[in-house]
Each structure stands twice: as structure tokens, then as C-alpha cells.
Amino acid sequence: MTTFRETLxxxxxxxxxxxxxxxxxxxxxxxxxxxxxxxxxxxxxxxxIPLIAGWFVWRDWDNLKKIEVKPSNWGxxxxxxxxxxxxxxxLATELFNMRLSIVVVLAGxxxxxxxxxxxxxxxxxxxxxxxxxxxxxxxxxxxAFPLKLFVAKVSVGVLKxxxxxxxxxxxxxxxxxxxxxxxxxxxxxxxxxxxIALAVTLAFLMLKSPWTRCLLVISAIPFAVLTNIIxxxxxxxxxxxxxxxxxxxxxxxxxxLAVFCMxxxxxxxxxxxxxxxxxxxxx
Amino acid sequence: MKLRIxxxxxxxxxxxxxxxxxxxxxxxxxxxxxxxxxxxxxxxxVHEWRYAQGILxxxxxxxxxxxxxxxxxxxxxxxxxxxxxxxxxxxxxxxxRNCLPGGGWMQRFEKTxxxxxxxxxxxxxxxxxxxxxxxxxxxxxxxxxxxVVTNEYALKIEEILGSLISRRRDSAFIRLSTxxxxxDGGAAEALHRFAEDFYPVIEAFLPAPAGGR
Numbered sequence: 001m002t003t004f005r006e007t008l009x010x011x012x013x014x015x016x017x018x019x020x021x022x023x024x025x026x027x028x029x030x031x032x033x034x035x036x037x038x039x040x041x042x043x044x045x046x047x048x049i050p051l052i053a054g055w056f057v058w059r060d061w062d063n064l065k066k067i068e069v070k071p072s073n074w075g076x077x078x079x080x081x082x083x084x085x086x087x088x089x090x091l092a093t094e095l096f097n098m099r100l101s102i103v104v105v106l107a108g109x110x111x112x113x114x115x116x117x118x119x120x121x122x123x124x125x126x127x128x129x130x131x132x133x134x135x136x137x138x139x140x141x142x143x144a145f146p147l148k149l150f151v152a153k154v155s156v157g158v159l160k161x162x163x164x165x166x167x168x169x170x171x172x173x174x175x176x177x178x179x180x181x182x183x184x185x186x187x188x189x190x191x192x193x194x195x196i197a198l199a200v201t202l203a204f205l206m207l208k209s210p211w212t213r214c215l216l217v218i219s220a221i222p223f224a225v226l227t228n229i230i231x232x233x234x235x236x237x238x239x240x241x242x243x244x245x246x247x248x249x250x251x252x253x254x255x256x257l258a259v260f261c262m263x264x265x266x267x268x269x270x271x272x273x274x275x276x277x278x279x280x281x282x283x
Numbered sequence: 284m285k286l287r288i289x290x291x292x293x294x295x296x297x298x299x300x301x302x303x304x305x306x307x308x309x310x311x312x313x314x315x316x317x318x319x320x321x322x323x324x325x326x327x328x329v330h331e332w333r334y335a336q337g338i339l340x341x342x343x344x345x346x347x348x349x350x351x352x353x354x355x356x357x358x359x360x361x362x363x364x365x366x367x368x369x370x371x372x373x374x375x376x377x378x379x380r381n382c383l384p385g386g387g388w389m390q391r392f393e394k395t396x397x398x399x400x401x402x403x404x405x406x407x408x409x410x411x412x413x414x415x416x417x418x419x420x421x422x423x424x425x426x427x428x429x430x431v432v433t434n435e436y437a438l439k440i441e442e443i444l445g446s447l448i449s450r451r452r453d454s455a456f457i458r459l460s461t462x463x464x465x466x467d468g469g470a471a472e473a474l475h476r477f478a479e480d481f482y483p484v485i486e487a488f489l490p491a492p493a494g495g496r
Contacts, residue, residue: 021291021296028303083294092440
């Protein structure tokens with residue numbers, strides 16, 4: 001029996017060729033992906049994803065190194081699928097599939113070279129890499145739009161309850177002196193994508209059962225929406241009392257950060273409670 | 284193990300080489316868009332837009348026409364024609380299905396309709412979008428390598444086929460729109476009339492379909 005560690009020791013230099021060749025083949029795709037993380041505020045967390053994935057591997061190294069290497073030919077099929085996905089997406093200039101194929105080919109390589117045992121151990125970091133790929137905008141908008149309307153609707157309801165004269169048309173909130181538009185960023189989806197990435201990280205670090213992990217990841221959605229409603233209501237109040245300038249510029253940026261921190265706090269709290277619940281059931 | 288590593292490298296290099304070496308030819312328009320007529324049938328141009336640099340960078344079109352035409356009854360229709368030559372630097376078409384909701388427009392309806400052209404017929408998407416107080420009715424379609432398609436998936440598939448078979452994936456997006464207020468039965472009729480009048484003109488500017496396809 002050869003373990004993962006022994007295989008790496010013996011063929012380390014040879015294995016290095018795989019990431020090199022992958023890097024060369026995917027160079028134009030990777031370059032644009034990194035540029036995307038840099039320019040698109042919705043995906044600036046992309047930089048962290050490969051690092052966290054690497055850290056997942058490192059954390060599990062003691063278990064991983066002892067696993068028996070039994071190469072599986074199914075991996076070859078996965079590699080081929082990924083490469084077909086890559087070339088077709090390239091022909092159609094379709095960024096999402098081009099980028100996703102990196103993860104598919106990588107998973108195929110692990111399966112083909114090291115087998116199912118190692119693959120099972122590495123499926124979390126591999127799957128986690130999917131979060132680094134920005135959603136295609138057609139999907140993103142399909143998700144953002146209902147959320148945006150929902151945020152606008154509830155925010156106006158709250159503002160009315162507080163005695164403000166407001167009305168709403170679609171995602172436009174109108175005060176007597178100012179009109180606010182619940183734009184993409186405020187719909188809760190900008191923070192949602194980052195928040196889900198964070199929830200997945202927390203779930204795998206702190207929680208053990210698949211149920212509590214799922215629950216934590218799902219809870220990111222209402223938290224993102226809720227905190228954004230708070231943000232819209234607060235912005236509306238400020239704009240009403242101090243004029244439109246209060247709703248834009250520095251405050252807008254600051255509120256975005258504050259709201260994300262609040263959502264993280266809720267997420268952390270939920271994680272803590274779920275952990276307590278898990279401990280009680282273990283005992 | 285060494286054999287496996289060799290196979291993986293060979294496969295990945297194969298795909299990488301294909302991607303690096305395969306480039307589609309930039310297909311020029313049959314006629315420059317500057318020559319796009321200001322009068323077609325009873326439609327006369329009343330306004331023309333030139334976009335700012337920032338918008339053009341997002342649009343990534345090789346050339347575009349963005350104009351307003353008015354007919355004798357006073358009906359105003361806007362025409363947007365964006366052409367993407369499919370060359371290595373050409374960007375993709377931005378479908379209104381993505382762009383409009385992103386800009387705060389809400390879709391009221393969307394359906395595929397037949398447009399009767401002189402003895403021929405073609406499909407197009409008819410849709411209406413609302414934003415605050417205005418409603419815009421539009422008719423749009425995509426034209427890939429000379430072929431008309433009405434949805435984004437067909438657009439991508441045609442681009443893949445075109446690129447594989449004839450190394451071209453030139454595409455155009457054509458949108459006709461008119462603003463309506465309240466119940467306006469004439470809007471759709473006007474758009475169809477506009478499409479009938481302009482389709483032969485548009486066709487004359489776009490590159491001809493690849494031979495054999």
C-alpha cells in the first residue's frame with residue numbers, strides 16, 4: 001500500500017508538472033478571473049477562497065497523508081468533461097463555464113492520480129473553490145431582483161409604521177423631499193455572496209453534522225436581507241432628516257461595511273448556538 | 284504514476300493549445316454603419332446618440348447605431364443596433380434580459396412573435412419593461428453569422444457552431460423600442476411596421492451568412 005504522503009515524496013517533481021501545465025493552459029482565464037475579483041465588488045472575497053481552500057487541506061494534512069493512493073480511471077472521464085467544458089465555453093466566450101471547468105479538471109486530476117480515498121478527503125476544499133467563480137449576471141440578476149423588491153417593500157412598510165410619509169414604486173422609495181432607489185448593492189445580494197462563502201467556512205470549521213452546517217449556510221440569506229432592510233430604513237431616515245447627501249457618499253460606504261459586520265455577527269451567533277446544540281446532543 | 288501524469292499533461296496541453304491557437308476572424312460589416320440611412324420608408328431620423336467612453340467599454344461593440352426615428356403619424360421609435368465582429372477582442376452581446384433588470388427596469392411581459400417581412404417571416408422577442416412612470420415596449424432579436432435567434436442560449440450555441448465550423452462568431456443585437464403611457468394599442472403595430480421597413484436595410488449592413496450554413 002502506498003500512502004498519499006509516500007506518493008508525493010516519490011513523484012513530487014513529476015506531479016509539479018500538472019499545476020504548471022494547468023496554469024499555462026488556463027493563463028488567460030485565470031488572469032481575467034483575478035481581474036474580476038479586483039474590479040467587481042460582488043466578488044472581492046474571491047482572493048480569499050483559494051487561500052482558505054489551501055488552509056482546509058493543511059488543517060486535514062494528518063489524516064490526508066495516511067490515505068492509500070489507488071488511482072481511478074473515472075478521473076480521466078472527469079478531466080475530459082472539464083476540458084470539453086473549457087473549449088466549448090472558450091468558443092462561446094462564456095466566462096462562467098470556462099472558470100468552473102478549472103475546478104472540474106482539478107477534481108478529475110485528484111481522482112485520476114490519487115483515487116477515491118484522497119478525492120473524498122479533498123472534496124471539501126475542491127468544492128469550496130466553486131465559490132471563487134462569479135455567477136453569470138443573468139443568474140445573479142434573476143436572484144437579485146426579487147430580493148431587491150422584497151427589501152424595498154419591507155423597508156417601506158417599516159418606514160410607514162414609523163410614521164414617515166413614503167411610497168414605493170417597484171424598487172424606488174419616494175419621500176416628499178428625496179427619491180431613493182434600492183440598487184443592486186443594497187438588495188442584500190452583494191453581501192449575500194460573500195456572506196455565504198463565510199458561512200460555508202464557518203460551518204466546516206465549527207460544526208460537525210451536515211444538518212447544522214446546512215442550517216448555518218441557509219441562515220446567511222435571511223441575515224443578508226434583514227440587515228439590508230435595516231440599512232435601507234436607516235438611510236431613508238437620514239436622507240429624510242439631513243437631505244440626500246446623507247444617503248450617498250461616505251455614509252453609504254460606511255453603512256455597507258457596518259451592515260456586513262452586523263450580518264457576520266448574526267452568523268457568528270447562530271454558529272455558536274448550533275455548536276451548543278451539537279454539544280448537548282453529543283453528551 | 285508517471286504515465287498518468289504524462290496523460291494528464293498531454294490532455295491539458297491539448298486543450299490549452301487549441302484554445303491558444305484557435306482564434307476567430309473579425310468579420311467586417313458589409314457597409315460601414317456611418318452610412319446607415321437617415322430615412323427609410325416614411326421613417327425619418329430625429330435624433331442620434333453617441334455613447335460616452337465608459338458605456339462603450341461596457342458595451343464592447345465593434346460598431347453601433349443608436350437613433351430615434353419618427354414616422355408621418357408622429358410615432359417615435361428608437362433603434363439600437365450593436366455589432367460585435369467576433370474577433371479576438373470582441374466582447375459578448377449584452378442581452379436586455381440581464382441589462383434592463385440590472386438598471387432597475389421591471390419586466391412586464393415577454394413573448395416570441397412572428398414578424399412578416401416581404402414574403403418571409405422571422406421571429407423576434409416582444410417585451411415590455413417598466414421603470415417608475417414610464418413603460419417601454421420593445422422588439423428585439425440577435426443575428427449570429429447572419430442567422431436570427433431570439434434567446435441567449437441559442438445565441439451561444441450558434442456562436443460555438445460558427446466558431447468551430449467557419450471560425451466566425453460575429454453577432455449583432457437589434458432592438459426597436461417605443462415608450463408608451465397608459466393603454467397604447469398602436470405601439471406593437473408601429474414596432475412591427477418599423478421592423479418590416481428596416482430589416483432589409485439592416486441585413487444589407489450585416490455580413491452575409493457563412494457559405495454552406
